[in-house]
Amino acid sequence: MVPTPLTTPELEHKASELRRLLVEVAHRTGGAYLAQALSGIDLMTALHYRFARCDPGDPDRPDRDRFLLSPGHYALALYVILADRGYFDPDLLWTFKDNGSPLELATHRGTVPGVEVSGGSLGQVLSLGVGMALHARMRGRDHRVFVVMSDGEQDEGQVWEAAAAAAHFGLSNLTAVVDCNGFQVDGPTSEVMNMEPMGDKYRAFGWDVRECDGNHMSAVVDALEELSAKGGDRPGMLVGRTVRGKGVSYMEGSRDFHYARIDADMKDRALDEMFEGDTDTV
Amino acid sequence: MARSHLLLGTTATVQGPYREALIRLGEARGDVVVLGADLGNSTEIDGFRARFPERFFNVGAAEQNEVDVAVGMALEGAVPFVHSFGVFLTRRAYEQVCVQVAMHEANVKLVGVIPGLTSRLGPTHQAIEDLSLMRTLPGMTVIDPADATEIAQLVPALADHQGPVYVRMMRREVPALFDPRTYRFAVGKAVSLADGPDVTVISCGVMLANALEATRELADRGIGASLVHVSTLKPLDEKTILESARRTGAVVTAENHLVVGGLGSAVAEVLSSRSPMPLEPVGLDDTFAVPGTPEYLFDRYGLTSRHIVDAAIRAVGRKPEP
Structure with a gap:
């Protein structure tokens, strides 16, 4: 059974819960790509709990919407969502990246239900989404394909091959989200490889583009509602302007923390901030 | 023959x-x-x-x-x-x-x-x-x-x-080399096309035509060649290859490809671990090729029937004395 989509206040509350869980898992398992997960968690929460028709009790049902995570480094953000939604035993989270654990540091298809594709090598998953959306249309199926990308992986040329193809084939059943947190491995994207203006690039490629604060839940929901309702024959793109490490002040805007190891003190500081910030959202 | x-x-x-x-x-x-x-x-x-x-x-x-x-x-x-x-x-x-x-x-x-x-x-x-x-x-x-x-x-x-x-x-x-009335392609299956006693020629792809010609030229020189055609390089039909190689005691591989990493390497991997014997690979030898007609290039880079014949003679010459 597909769960009831969450309302905007419920989504805000859910994203706060998941943020705390991300910090706990990153702390207890020795480290994670935490700052990226914190930047993207609002966008991913909105998509998974409201827009994508996913069925945790029947994760492979043919009529499900496809939720594809492209940057495999965001794995932990997807794992906490899937665990929370009942795709697998939440206790598995504490085995994150242990030898032999299905919860690998980067997402890999076939490890746990709900992980549809492998994303460790950047810039490939939009192409997979194009293939899935073309197949759905060819077979007359009405499920949708959602692709979550990062801004760093927009450097890869293949992303733009896929962007051209999605528009060329008129894939209105494909919606992509870019988590634009402004950072890539070697530093700010503006210094390493500037791909802005991101929205204009996708517009020029023929996409129907919305841009908003990607850490502001009601703005995200409104933008995705517009893209869902738009009809037409263009693929949809939400450029989400986010803050890397959102919710943890010492991470926000920092050049450090591409990979974050969180000691007990850092964890407590992070959780204290999150509880303070969360008091008015429930 | x-x-x-x-x-x-x-x-x-x-x-x-x-x-x-x-x-x-x-x-x-x-x-x-x-x-x-x-x-x-x-x-x-x-x-x-x-x-x-x-x-x-x-x-x-x-x-x-x-x-x-x-x-x-x-x-x-x-x-x-x-x-x-x-x-x-x-x-x-x-x-x-x-x-x-x-x-x-x-x-x-x-x-x-x-x-x-x-x-x-x-x-x-x-x-x-x-x-x-x-x-x-x-x-x-x-x-x-x-x-x-x-x-x-x-x-x-x-x-x-x-x-x-x-x-x-x-x-x-x-x-059109194979007779569609009798030939049956199967993934992973090599076919034995001649069973001479002196040397085994193993071909893939278009090199079958040259390998067939080479076996005729070898016969004219009194060398009896076996011929195994390997259209599936992986998984390799080790059984068919080893059966012929062990019977002849010397092998030539022929491929329209570098001798590194293709058929020659695949056969060498099998022979070296299962049945070591002289092996002479025919193919491009660690070089890119110039533009040209296939006929010109096959001659220039050593992929013709004559090159297979020469390799077979070398392989036979390397067989240990009985």
């Missing part, structure tokens, strides 16, 4: 056997989809396109995207046949083939057209290391057919074969 009943023994050719085979496959199977990369006529998928436009997708000259779009379809249950020149599918899209096709054992058939030195466009278009690149990928099936009969038979066989395949494809006027 007795001619195998599997061979036609003529110089017949067939025009565009792949184009016809793909159309017939489309008629037989609704789950087959065809992807192209701006080389519709050049890769002989235009017939399928005209007949089944709803199952044909031209993604433009963008092979990396092409391969991953095909994987997306395969994960949904389609059987994609993916086309470009062999160089572009293997060199340009190697990581996509590795990470999304091979790693997921995706049911994708990669069809690389114009094998080895048969391209006229020079080294950018001569797939001379494609077999090597594909053979090294875990779980990848690699096929280099010899003629129109194999092409006609392997197309439906590939659709029935679950898992990733790379196949070299010849186009336009293709020799």
